[in-house]
Amino acid sequence: MSKIKPSKGAPYARIVGVGGYRPTRVVPNEVILEKIDSSDEWIRSRSGIETRHWASPEETVAAMSIEASGKAIADAGIDARQIGAVVVSTVSHFSQTPAIATEIADKLGTDKAAAFDISAGCAGFGYGLTLAKGMIVEGSAEYVLVIGVERLSDLTDLEDRATAFLFGDGAGAVVVGPSREPAIGPTVWGSEGDKAETIKQTVPWDTYAAEGHTKFPAITQEGQAVFRWAVFEMAKVAQQALDAAGITPDELDVFIPHQANVRIIDSMVKTLKLPEHVTVARDIRTTGNTSAASIPLAMERLLATGEAKSGDTALVIGFGAGLVYAATVVTLP
Numbered sequence: 001m002s003k004i005k006p007s008k009g010a011p012y013a014r015i016v017g018v019g020g021y022r023p024t025r026v027v028p029n030e031v032i033l034e035k036i037d038s039s040d041e042w043i044r045s046r047s048g049i050e051t052r053h054w055a056s057p058e059e060t061v062a063a064m065s066i067e068a069s070g071k072a073i074a075d076a077g078i079d080a081r082q083i084g085a086v087v088v089s090t091v092s093h094f095s096q097t098p099a100i101a102t103e104i105a106d107k108l109g110t111d112k113a114a115a116f117d118i119s120a121g122c123a124g125f126g127y128g129l130t131l132a133k134g135m136i137v138e139g140s141a142e143y144v145l146v147i148g149v150e151r152l153s154d155l156t157d158l159e160d161r162a163t164a165f166l167f168g169d170g171a172g173a174v175v176v177g178p179s180r181e182p183a184i185g186p187t188v189w190g191s192e193g194d195k196a197e198t199i200k201q202t203v204p205w206d207t208y209a210a211e212g213h214t215k216f217p218a219i220t221q222e223g224q225a226v227f228r229w230a231v232f233e234m235a236k237v238a239q240q241a242l243d244a245a246g247i248t249p250d251e252l253d254v255f256i257p258h259q260a261n262v263r264i265i266d267s268m269v270k271t272l273k274l275p276e277h278v279t280v281a282r283d284i285r286t287t288g289n290t291s292a293a294s295i296p297l298a299m300e301r302l303l304a305t306g307e308a309k310s311g312d313t314a315l316v317i318g319f320g321a322g323l324v325y326a327a328t329v330v331t332l333p
Contacts, residue, residue: 008139013132015175015332019068053288092155230261238257254315265280
């Protein structure tokens, strides 16, 4: 018989606070068109994007995360010292080590919270949320801060007609805490590494340094392949998450998919046969694709505008580079 004492965590976990930060600079499509042969009409029709936010030198990954996290902590009504762990999902923090989460945890005033980064692309928020739920139920933390943050303007090739218009910058954060009832459903997640080449960094860092490339690495993708995968495969994953949570489309209040492309979002809504009463996040129109930040940013905006309300049942799904994905049903804070 094991001598290890059982964990004394909470029976369940829930999102108790949400916050977001968008850089002050708003970039319309006209700016993108200065370097690519396209049109505002084409960009809007293909992606739904009208504007995006780009960070200034002062709006670093850490600075944006701290702003979003401060709002989430205030929304949760807790003190930063109650946070037991900080999980940051990002692909645009350029220092291999230490994790940017450690700096964020310190500057927020946590009491030596565990802190680490994860790299799961556009599914990173869902991965972080799942880890947070596990920590709270297991008992290693009472509250966990989950941050999705990107400065994708640093990794955008403005001369690549296929991707120049897609990406934006920003940070979204949630505080996950204990709950007496289920409020974060089972996660349906996974990866399809055989499709990893469809979204990738153009040049690995070691190759970039060794071969003396003059063009900074950027994110590239095979748009049609990604579109087909997202539309056909991710709708199945979203349905699996609904089934795992015991929720029917009619019982759903809000749908918050990764903000990759408005056509993908609309196709998923149609495939899932979501009723008209379900509020669908389309934050991509003014925020662009912010990868790991897109779901918490969209969640924060829906709650701030009153399009969604506390207690609503929401389906969230992220999918992207890897190819990785994560979907779950949550109760909004």
